[in-house]
Amino acid sequence: MAWAPEARTAAVRGADGTTLEVLRALESGPRGLVEEEAEERLVRHGENTFPGRRPDSWPRRFARSPRDPFTAVLLVLGLVSAAVAAWGTACVIAVLVLVSCVLRTTGEHRADRSAAALRDLLATTATVRRRATAASPPLTRELPVDQLVPGDVVLLAPGDVVPADLRLLRTTALTVHEATLTGESAPVEKFVDADGPGDGGSPVLPLGHPHLCFQGSSVVSGNGSGVVVATGARTVLSGALPRAGGRSRPPSPFDRSVNGIAWTLIRFTLLTAPLVLIVSALLRGRGLETLPFAVAVAVGLTPEMLPVVVTTALARGAALLARDGEVIVRRLPALHDLGAVDVLCVDKTGTLTEDRPVLALCEGPDGRANPEVLRWAAVNALWTLHLSELPVPDALDEAILDAAEEAAGEGAPGGGFEEFEGLEALPCGPGRRLSTAVVRPPGDPRFALAARHTLVVKGAPEDVLDRCAQAGGAELGADGRERLARRAGELAAGGLRVLAVARATRPARTRPYTPADERDLDFVGFVALSDAPAPTAAEALAVLARHGVDVKVLTGDHPGTAARVCRELGLAPGEVVTGERIDALADAELARLAARTTVFARCAPEHKARVVRALRAAGHTTGFLGDGVNDLAATVAADVGICPRDGVDVVREAADVVLASKDLTALDRAIVAGRRSTGNIAAYLRIALSSNVGNVIAMLVAGLLLPFLPMLPAQVLVQNLCFDAAQLALAFDRPAPGAHLRPALLRPRALLRFVTGFGLLNAVADLATFGVLALALRSMGPEEGQFAFHAGWFTENLLTQALVMLLLRSGRHAAEGGRVPGPIRLATAALAVVGLLLPLSPLGPPLSMTPLPPLYYGLLALVLVVYGLLLAAARARQSSPSGV
Numbered sequence: 038m039a040w041a042p043e044a045r046t047a048a049v050r051g052a053d054g055t056t057l058e059v060l061r062a063l064e065s066g067p068r069g070l071v072e073e074e075a076e077e078r079l080v081r082h083g084e085n086t087f088p089g090r091r092p093d094s095w096p097r098r099f100a101r102s103p104r105d106p107f108t109a110v111l112l113v114l115g116l117v118s119a120a121v122a123a124w125g126t127a128c129v130i131a132v133l134v135l136v137s138c139v140l141r142t143t144g145e146h147r148a149d150r151s152a153a154a155l156r157d158l159l160a161t162t163a164t165v166r167r168r169a170t171a172a173s174p175p176l177t178r179e180l181p182v183d184q185l186v187p188g189d190v191v192l193l194a195p196g197d198v199v200p201a202d203l204r205l206l207r208t209t210a211l212t213v214h215e216a217t218l219t220g221e222s223a224p225v226e227k228f229v230d231a232d233g234p235g236d237g238g239s240p241v242l243p244l245g246h247p248h249l250c251f252q253g254s255s256v257v258s259g260n261g262s263g264v265v266v267a268t269g270a271r272t273v274l275s276g277a278l279p280r281a282g283g284r285s286r287p288p289s290p291f292d293r294s295v296n297g298i299a300w301t302l303i304r305f306t307l308l309t310a311p312l313v314l315i316v317s318a319l320l321r322g323r324g325l326e327t328l329p330f331a332v333a334v335a336v337g338l339t340p341e342m343l344p345v346v347v348t349t350a351l352a353r354g355a356a357l358l359a360r361d362g363e364v365i366v367r368r369l370p371a372l373h374d375l376g377a378v379d380v381l382c383v384d385k386t387g388t389l390t391e392d393r394p395v396l397a398l399c400e401g402p403d404g405r406a407n408p409e410v411l412r413w414a415a416v417n418a419l420w421t422l423h424l425s426e427l428p429v430p431d432a433l434d435e436a437i438l439d440a441a442e443e444a445a446g447e448g449a450p451g452g453g454f455e456e457f458e459g460l461e462a463l464p465c466g467p468g469r470r471l472s473t474a475v476v477r478p479p480g481d482p483r484f485a486l487a488a489r490h491t492l493v494v495k496g497a498p499e500d501v502l503d504r505c506a507q508a509g510g511a512e513l514g515a516d517g518r519e520r521l522a523r524r525a526g527e528l529a530a531g532g533l534r535v536l537a538v539a540r541a542t543r544p545a546r547t548r549p550y551t552p553a554d555e556r557d558l559d560f561v562g563f564v565a566l567s568d569a570p571a572p573t574a575a576e577a578l579a580v581l582a583r584h585g586v587d588v589k590v591l592t593g594d595h596p597g598t599a600a601r602v603c604r605e606l607g608l609a610p611g612e613v614v615t616g617e618r619i620d621a622l623a624d625a626e627l628a629r630l631a632a633r634t635t636v637f638a639r640c641a642p643e644h645k646a647r648v649v650r651a652l653r654a655a656g657h658t659t660g661f662l663g664d665g666v667n668d669l670a671a672t673v674a675a676d677v678g679i680c681p682r683d684g685v686d687v688v689r690e691a692a693d694v695v696l697a698s699k700d701l702t703a704l705d706r707a708i709v710a711g712r713r714s715t716g717n718i719a720a721y722l723r724i725a726l727s728s729n730v731g732n733v734i735a736m737l738v739a740g741l742l743l744p745f746l747p748m749l750p751a752q753v754l755v756q757n758l759c760f761d762a763a764q765l766a767l768a769f770d771r772p773a774p775g776a777h778l779r780p781a782l783l784r785p786r787a788l789l790r791f792v793t794g795f796g797l798l799n800a801v802a803d804l805a806t807f808g809v810l811a812l813a814l815r816s817m818g819p820e821e822g823q824f825a826f827h828a829g830w831f832t833e834n835l836l837t838q839a840l841v842m843l844l845l846r847s848g849r850h851a852a853e854g855g856r857v858p859g860p861i862r863l864a865t866a867a868l869a870v871v872g873l874l875l876p877l878s879p880l881g882p883p884l885s886m887t888p889l890p891p892l893y894y895g896l897l898a899l900v901l902v903v904y905g906l907l908l909a910a911a912r913a914r915q916s917s918p919s920g921v
């Protein structure tokens with residue numbers, strides 16, 4: 038636990054005293070602030086934004102950009118050059134660093150700006166109570182969180198993220214998650230003591246106070262209202278942030294692949310310079326004077342544009358998805374991770390089904406249709422909906438009420454459910470599969486010795502039957518319970534969502550009811566509802582399967598219902614594993630079971646999270662799509678957490694990817710977009726590294742054979758800048774559709790193998806060119822020959838680079854590639870033109886280049902044709918897995 042002392046005191050001081058005293062001190066009341074006053078306070082206190090959340094300005098970002106590893110390596114090499122007074126090389130490096138920093142900063146800044154616009158689309162709101170004028174009645178409305186001011190009255194419901202620091206005014210079975218602040222994962226109970234806080238909480242740690250709720254915590258169950266005591270930089274969370282930092286994530290697939298490759302390359306680069314020094318000392322007896330050359334070789338190996346290409350490719354992919362309005366990527370690397378997903382876990386309700394349940398049947402304990410069951414179910418639904426103030430009305434409850442109202446309209450005995458007076462509700466919650474309404478039977482005296490309360494319970498059959506001692510008034514033994522559970526299973530196997538209904542009559546009491554009171558119930562019957570499969574789900578599942586994504590269903594529902602729905606959608610359910618079974622397994626066993634299981638049913642939140650973790654531990658890149666409070670743990674546990682826009686706040690805030698609707702087809706498109714971005718990054722690495730490695734080998738050989746430097750610093754610079762500019766086009770490439778059929782993950786080893794092979798081929802082409810040059814330049818003097826050598830190699834380098842870009846860009850799907858996209862065509866053509874014309878232009882002499890004899894061009898054409906054929910042949914034979 039770590040937060041600034043000022044914040045601590047502000048939160049506690051602001052909330053000291055009884056509820057009334059706090060309200061008075063804040064000049065507010067339970068009916069909320071008047072709009073005009075709230076506006077004034079907004080000016081006075083500022084917006085309720087997180088100090089750490091503001092995006093950096095361009096200059097600050099630029100100042101930070103040399104911190105990326107490639108730039109750092111270049112800077113080190115530059116310093117080494119400057120130390121030995123190799124000013125030419127040092128200047129070259131300075132220009133390269135500057136260019137890459139400017140490009141990267143610009144790219145990131147642009148990506149961030151569009152992300153900020155998207156964030157606005159996703160802006161979280163708070164439910165506040167305010168009045169238009171002092172005399173008007175309070176209105177409850179949704180307000181963007183940044184508009185909250187001290188004194189505002191906020192309502193809390195399950196799934197809400199607490200928008201500011203609050204002193205609670207009223208609570209009903211409120212529990213919150215304070216993990217962001219304390220790291221404690223178990224929900225904490227919050228309640229209001231009518232006499233004020235007393236000394237229940239710790240005087241030093243505000244988190245100990247049950248009557249305070251802190252910004253950043255989230256509501257697990259129950260509901261309540263509270264008055265805002267601190268906003269913006271004055272909240273406890275803001276005070277905690279600088280030291281606590283953000284959520285620390287385990288390494289993501291992006292870290293492992295792209296960053297993994299980057300670090301491997303950096304190690305190679307740093308080894309190169311000493312290696313060159315040693316080799317030239319051993320073979321040629323040269324000393325430290327080779328240092329600038331050694332540095333130049335190392336610079337030649339560095340793919341300094343990698344960060345730029347990565348940012349551009351991901352930002353472009355994310356921007357295209359956002360433009361279609363279907364998918365918002367909240368963390369750029371998550372787009373790469375999405376492309377790598379090979380297992381996608383989804384919940385059932387609302388994803389595979391429409392989540393528009395319709396009552397199918399009601400039956401009593403004897404298995405006969407019985408409208409009485411509907412009546413009791415409706416009593417429960419009505420009062421849990423009313424009293425528990427859920428953020429979104431529960432679909433099952435609404436369906437039951439609709440059916441009961443219809444029955445009442447027709448005069449059937451299902452009506453009459455409104456006559457009961459609701460007293461208390463214990464709603465469903467994460468891991469709690471039943472709800473209870475406590476009601477007073479119609480006409481029952483309120484304050485008499487004989488007054489009674491009726492508990493009406495409905496929920497998952499297993500959970501309700503466990504709490505029943507009777508069925509239809511008769512004793513219920515183990516046999517009877519088993520028979521009823523079997524019947525529930527039969528109904529579920531037909532694809533219906535089954536709820537058991539039970540009740541109990543107790544002497545009236547004033548003490549609040551708790552789940553411990555849900556026992557000795559009398560089983561009333563089953564209600565079963567049908568929830569049609571989502572219309573696009575079957576097709577989307579088939580497409581995901583074709584794209585190599587294994588879909589697994591993690592649901593809180595009955596195994597029978599889940600299996601039937603999957604079957605209807607063409608997803609073979611196999612053996613269904615339940616939460617109970619998961620509990621009995623160790624992690625390693627679960628990993629094995631999870632690999633071969635498609636449907637997990639009766640999952641509590643922790644079960645979903647454990648399955649996701651097990652899949653990840655088994656090496657799968659795992660995505661999780663869910664929208665309820667019960668999906669939070671799994672969303673956080675997954676490599677990529679995905680949430681629909683109308684999911685509850687906490688899950689949406691935790692998700693990496695937000696979908697406009699809960700639509701698997703859109704998700705599939707996002708996965709393909711992720712693969713495309715990874716494909717572009719892979720193409721850059723393939724191309725840049727093969728030619729860099731080739732050049733380095735050629736440079737080493739030439740350096741050892743020739744009496745002069747094979748490439749001068751200025752030439753290294755111009756050539757690198759030309760390569761960099763051309764390779765940026767790869768971020769805009771459109772790889773062939775065939776390239777997206779499998780999850781795309783860059784594998785460092787496969788890439789290094791590829792690069793070594795193709796680098797060697799490139800070096801062979803360079804060496805052949807040296808032969809050609811030796812032949813064509815025979816008649817020249819040493820000085821002129823040296824200049825012509827530089828020119829000849831420069832031209833060849835740029836032409837082979839253009840060739841490599843064309844032939845290696847589409848990976849092994851080159852044949853299906855179709856037309857080469859515009860930016861690539863332009864880039865390769867420009868490379869070829871510069872390569873051919875620069876030595877002939879007025880820029881040639883300053884770069885120590887002279888025009889070449891025509892014979893050279895003829896021979897070079899021959900070398901290029903042979904090289905191109907070899908490249909194409911090698912690429913066709915090469916069958917590297919996914920992505921690379």
Ligand SMILES: Nc1ncnc2c1ncn2[C@@H]1O[C@H](COP(=O)(O)OP(=O)(O)OP(=O)(O)O)[C@@H](O)[C@H]1O
Nearest residue numbers: 384385386431433470471472495496497592593594
């Ligand atoms: N309003 C309700 N009243 C009574 N019981 C409910 C209610 N809502 C859910 N339940 C019970 O709790 C179980 C689990 O619900 P939960 O919300 O965890 O998952 P779900 O919505 O069924 O499925 P998914 O995990 O696929 O979204 C349900 O199958 C049902 O038996």
Ligand SMILES: [Mg+2]
Nearest residue numbers: 384386664665
């Ligand atoms: Mg759900």
